Amino acid sequence: xxxxxxxxxxxxxxxxxxxxxxxxxxALQFPHYASLLDLQLPKHNRYAxxxxxxxxxKSTLTFNLAHGANDVLAVDTCPQGNSSSFFSxxxxxxxxTIYDALLPYLLxxxxxxxxxxxxxxxxxxxxDGLNVHFVPSSPNLYExxxxxxxxxxxARGIPGVANIKxxxxxxxxxxxxxxxxxxxxxxxxxxxxxxxxxxGATHLTWHAVDSLIVPVRTDQQSVNSLQLLIDILTDxxxxxxxxxxxxxxxxxxxxxxxxxxxxWSTRSGAKHxxxxxxxxxxxxxxxxxxxxxxxxxxxxxxNHIVPLDDFLGSGRISSAKSIPIKCLKPQQSxxxxxxxxxxxxxxxxxxxxxxxxxxxxx
Numbered sequence: 001x002x003x004x005x006x007x008x009x010x011x012x013x014x015x016x017x018x019x020x021x022x023x024x025x026x027a028l029q030f031p032h033y034a035s036l037l038d039l040q041l042p043k044h045n046r047y048a049x050x051x052x053x054x055x056x057x058k059s060t061l062t063f064n065l066a067h068g069a070n071d072v073l074a075v076d077t078c079p080q081g082n083s084s085s086f087f088s089x090x091x092x093x094x095x096x097t098i099y100d101a102l103l104p105y106l107l108x109x110x111x112x113x114x115x116x117x118x119x120x121x122x123x124x125x126x127x128d129g130l131n132v133h134f135v136p137s138s139p140n141l142y143e144x145x146x147x148x149x150x151x152x153x154x155a156r157g158i159p160g161v162a163n164i165k166x167x168x169x170x171x172x173x174x175x176x177x178x179x180x181x182x183x184x185x186x187x188x189x190x191x192x193x194x195x196x197x198x199x200g201a202t203h204l205t206w207h208a209v210d211s212l213i214v215p216v217r218t219d220q221q222s223v224n225s226l227q228l229l230i231d232i233l234t235d236x237x238x239x240x241x242x243x244x245x246x247x248x249x250x251x252x253x254x255x256x257x258x259x260x261x262x263x264w265s266t267r268s269g270a271k272h273x274x275x276x277x278x279x280x281x282x283x284x285x286x287x288x289x290x291x292x293x294x295x296x297x298x299x300x301x302x303n304h305i306v307p308l309d310d311f312l313g314s315g316r317i318s319s320a321k322s323i324p325i326k327c328l329k330p331q332q333s334x335x336x337x338x339x340x341x342x343x344x345x346x347x348x349x350x351x352x353x354x355x356x357x358x359x360x361x362x
Contacts, residue, residue: 003282004029005036005302011272012036013352039303039360041255044210046178046190047361048252052232053225054196056217057260059083060311060319062193065213066120066132067324068358072189073117073182074134077201079141083193087134088123089322097138098201105173106151117181126327133185145200152243168247174201174208175250189362198232203240211255211297213361215308218261218281226257226285230292253297254304255361257285261310274307282307306357314347325350 008026012033015021021033030036049058049065059082066074066087076084077098084093096113104110117133148170155166169176178190192209194202206212214229216222232238233251240251259282263275274282282305290301298304311318311325318325320336325347332343 003279003286003302003305006282006286006305006307007273009036010274010307013349013356014272037356039256039306040298040300041303041360042297043362044255044297045188046192046209047211047213047255048192048194048202048205048209049215050194050202050205050212050229051214051216051222051225052196052198052228053217053222054080056222056225057215057258057308059086059193060315061213061215061258061260061308062191063087063322064318064325064354065358065361066134066191067127067130067326068354069132069189069191069362071131071187072133072191073178073185073187074120074132075178075190075192076134076137077141077205078137078193078195079139080195081137081139084134084136086124086319086322087120087127088136089125091123093118093123093136095136097140098135099138099140099144101135101177102144102173102201102204103147105170105176106147116177117185124322126322126324131185131187133181133187135181141195141201145197148200148203164246167243168249171204171207171243171247171249174204178208199239203243206240206252207249209252211253213256213258214254215258215260216281216285218259218263218278223281223284223288226288230288230295233295234292254295255297256357257289257305258357259285259305259307262307263310278307306353306360308353308357309346309350311350312344312346313341314343314350317341317343325354 008030011026018033021027049062062083063086066072096116100113101116104112117135120127120132120134151170155163158166192205216226232240262278265273265275286301289304293299296304317334328343328347330343330345334341
């Protein structure tokens with residue numbers, strides 16, 4: 001399977017206009033510069049950043065896409081709370097967590113909290129002027145799957161059609177919460193950072209969003225986790241479809257696979273061309289996407305795969321200082337753990353890639 005179009009698109013980021021593109025080695029195969037940069041994806045309001053593996057950049061992507069969206073509600077459903085830390089500039093966050101907000105749907109005697117979403121600009125000055133809110137995570141989310149399963153078990157024991165209503169209320173709880181909170185903060189856009197395990201909040205998230213954005217690192221374990229995610233979406237024997245028996249629930253499509261930690265060839269004349277390892281994993285990802293294209297939002301595999309550079313020093317600075325990649329400038333210096341770290345020129349490439357993702361999802 002050819003990844004030529006995916007590679008050509010990377011080069012197209014850096015062409016200033018169609019005339020410059022005509023001098024590119026990719027122009028013969030892909031002469032239409034503007035169409036190459038338009039993925040022609042349907043624009044949705046609610047996305048989950050999801051992959052059933054940790055350490056591949058879900059929280060970093062959530063943080064940076066939220067900043068690029070300008071107007072969004074971000075929800076952190078991972079008990080590790082990395083994106084919560086980014087939004088709050090590394091400080092502690094008091095108030096209602098996503099765990100607190102979801103619990104009353106599972107335990108009916110509990111009252112619903114009133115103030116949930118918080119303004120990011122209160123904690124992080126890089127979000128000044130943006131209508132970005134977030135709902136923080138909680139370590140209690142580690143316990144949430146067992147609480148949710150207990151609630152579903154009790155609902156199944158209710159006689160007659162009432163058990164259908166009870167189960168739908170539980171499984172649609174994240175959706176109902178988002179309906180309420182987006183009205184309060186005056187936005188339609190939602191980004192949800194998910195955990196590496198499916199049970200619990202991730203399960204509820206899948207019923208609440210329009211589509212998934214799946215980060216996949218350039219290693220075999222991440223590719224395997226992409227296949228696992230697809231298996232859970234399609235296998236009636238697994239919990240996602242099994243729990244929907246006789247219920248009226250929605251299932252997400254996959255909007256985009258973001259291949260993270262990509263490296264680029266240093267060969268002379270190979271400008272903007274992936275190195276061999278990155279090519280191998282781009283090909284593996286494309287094969288999975290093409291095989292399962294019915295799960296995606298269009299029928300063109302090439303339009304669903306977007307490479308993203310290894311952020312290296314810029315990513316370290318962004319994470320340590322809670323600064324969106326978009327706000328970093330080449331040659332800026334920061335002290336991290338007693339070491340001086342400088343933003344290198346490659347940050348501008350990362351900024352173009354993130355802007356491209358943002359443009360094609362909202």
